[in-house]
Amino acid sequence: METQKQYNTRAILASLLICGFVGFFSETALNIAIINLMEVFQISAATAQWLTTGFLLTLGIIMPMSGLLLQSFTTRQLFTGSLVSLIAGTLIAALAVNFEMLMVARVLQALGMGLLLPLMFNTILVIYPPDQRGEAMGFVGLVIMFAPATGPTVAGILIEYLSWHYIFWLSLPFLVIGWLVGLKYLENVTEVTKPRIDLPSVSLSTLGFGGVVFGFSKAGEGAEDGSGAVVIASIIVGLVALVLFTWRQISMREPMMNLTVFKYPMYIVGLLMVLACMLIMMPSMIILPMFLQNGMHLSAFTAGLILLPGSVLNGILSPRMGRLFDRYGPKWLVIPGLVIVAIMLWFFSGASPASAVALLVALHIGLMIGIAMIWMPAQTNGLNQLPPELYPHGTAVMNTLQQVAGAIGTAVAITILTGGMESYLHGSATPTAPSELANAMTAGSQHVFLFAMGVTLIGLVIAFFIRRVPVDQTAMHAPH
Structure with a gap:
């Protein structure tokens, strides 16, 4: 197999991206519906939270096994397995009449996503030569960032005019289309070694x-x-x-998970950058909507609209950043990206109910542009340093730790937020007044943004060690 095998890369990428987009979309679209679901199903916030926790938990369990699964089954088998699980979960969710039914649906969706994500990364690493990988990974970035970001906005509209069931009815046809395109064009790209x-x-x-x-x-x-x-x-x-x-x-x-990937320094730097992005992203994706709704008293729909321009721009820029990475390497994107993120978070830490909406939109746009400059270039550069036989393990480690960082980031953000709110209200003369509660929300949110800024500055120090990985084109296609 000396020559590069020709794949219909566009069709394969399109089918993986459509399915990934819908999976990520439904992951966050439900967050906006949580309050609505608590009323409909008569459940507490802690119970409703399980729709998200259960999803993350399933991903945290399935992701570490993905390296093993990628070597035990063919690409097409895994793709079909993940889509059957995603489609079944989405259909059950669309028909759900109680909390338990919706919970089962979420677990099935997470199983599908847990198989699809590593498969997507691994397939791209195999079918694209290293000098075109940045752009392909950029499209993955578009999906990873853009889908969760549009989720709340679209869900806000659907809940306002139809019902939360339509979040899933809307997703179904796209999953089926993605599956059919994949069945037609996706080939088995990895060797099945059947590890014990x-x-x-x-x-x-x-x-x-x-x-x-x-x-x-x-x-x-x-x-x-x-x-x-x-x-x-x-x-x-x-x-x-x-x-x-x-x-x-x-x-x-x-x-099961080959930890020799940690012998590659640029892989470690890339991994740390991805984790830093995750820790910056989670607080801003969770705390910012809460601040807009509870601190500034805006509707869920308006909050979604404020966050939309930044998210759309991030999605549009990801493939372009990938192209720039292919041309110039990671350093000139990652370092300025972190500087921009730090500046935006510094301004966010001064946001208050009196802040102009336009200012918040602009800051969010800046934050999202910065993240687009860091995430995919650092991730692609890190994975490029691995030899092809470690691709499944490299993506398994990265995807797993990303999920863990997401859970930790969310928990830390909520803890800082509550702590900040409590200490503010403690010193307040009228702690139950709506205006004071809004101010407490503001104080808590500002603490979270300062924490995220701290993470960014640590990331900036690490980023000075990043350097472009020279990829040997011939080694790529030599037989293993």
């Missing part, structure tokens, strides 16, 4: 990643009676299991 499935590794990884994600997601729901002990216990159990999991992977000949 090591049950202790599977159990330790499930317990480890599952425990950490669950613990932090629970912490993010806010302290309720006795939940503190549950949070601490599940995080400790998770961490102990992860230490054992790591030790087992290092000592095995055919590990």
Whole structure:
């Protein structure tokens, strides 16, 4: 196999992107509907939160196994499996008449996404030569950023004029189209090596990643009676299991998750940049809508509209940033990107109910442009340093830690927000007055933005170590 095999890269990429877009869209579209669902199903906020926590938990459990799955099944088998799960989940959600039914649907959707995401990254690494990868990864960036961002806006419109069921009815036809295009053009791009499935590794990884994600997601729901002990216990159990999991992977000949990816310095830098982006993104995706609705008393729909221009721009710019990365390498994108993000977060930390809406739109646009400059260039550069046989493992490690960082970022953001609100109200003469509650929301939000700025500055220091990975074109296509 000396020559590069010709794939219909456009059609393959299109089918993966359509399915990925719908998956990500439904992941966040439901967040806007949570308040609505609490009324319809007569459930508490903590129960409703499970629609998100359950989704993240399933991803946290399935992602670490993705490297193993990519080597055990053909590309087409995994693609079909992920889509059957996504379509079934979406259909059940569209027909859901109670909370339990919707919960089952969310788990099925997360299973589908947990298989689809690593498959998407891995397929792109295999079918695109390194000098075109940046742009292809940029399109993935478009989906990862743009779909979750449009979710709340579109959901806001659907809930206002139809009902939350339509979030899923709208998604179904796109999934079916994506599946049919994939069935026609997607080829088996990886070798099936059928590695031995090591049950202790599977159990330790499930317990480890599952425990950490669950613990932090629970912490993010806010302290309720006795939940503190549950949070601490599940995080400790998770961490102990992860230490054992790591030790087992290092000592095995055919590990489930090959940790030798950590021998590649640029992969580590790329991974740290992705995690930093995740920690910056989660607070701003969760806290900003809350600040707009509770601090500035805007409707969910208006809040969605304020966040739309930045998200759309981020989506449009991702492939272009990929193209710039292909041409100039990561450094000239990542470092300025982090500087822009830090400046925007600094301004956000001064936002108040009196802030002009136009200013918030502009700051959000700046933030999203900065993130587009960091995320995909750093990620692609890191994955480019790995030899092809480590692609499945490299993407598995990155996707898993990204989910964990998302759960941790959310929990930390909510904790800082509540802490900031409580300390503000503690010093207030009229803590129950609506204006004071809005001010407390503002104070809490400002603390979260300062935390995100701290993460950005640490990222900036690390970014000075980033350098372009020279990719040997011939090694890519030599037979393994």
